[in-house]
Amino acid sequence: MRAPAARTAALAAVPLALMLVALGIALRMTLQLLYGARGPSPDDGIYLFIRILSWGLIIIPGMLLFVGTTSWLAILLLVAVVESALVLVGPLLHH
Numbered sequence: 054m055r056a057p058a059a060r061t062a063a064l065a066a067v068p069l070a071l072m073l074v075a076l077g078i079a080l081r082m083t084l085q086l087l088y089g090a091r092g093p094s095p096d097d098g099i100y101l102f103i104r105i106l107s108w109g110l111i112i113i114p115g116m117l118l119f120v121g122t123t124s125w126l127a128i129l130l131l132v133a134v135v136e137s138a139l140v141l142v143g144p145l146l147h148h
Contacts, residue, residue: 066117066118066121067118067122069114070114070115070117070118071114071118073110073113073114074110074111074114074115076110077106077107077108077109077110077111077114078107078111080103080106080107080110081104081107081108081111083103084100084103084104084107088100
């Protein structure tokens with residue numbers, strides 16, 4: 054039995070997604086090594102850009118990997134869980 058073409062394409066993208074996540078983690082570690090305990094100055098644009106880029110490289114491929122390798126039912130269940138968590142926790146954050 055052959056796997057559907059969409060699942061095969063999603064599994065082919067797994068090494069690329071893992072490489073991008075590893076690059077994002079490496080960028081975050083590099084920031085920690087470069088700035089150390091002192092930290093960046095409040096208006097350091099390079100630090101902010103690399104920090105946003107590293108989080109994007111960690112989160113976006115992870116989401117694409119999750120969506121590409123799971124079934125539609127698991128994705129709907131995850132959406133329902135996140136929505137219910139927001140409904141329950143949301144009012145607590147406003148007080």
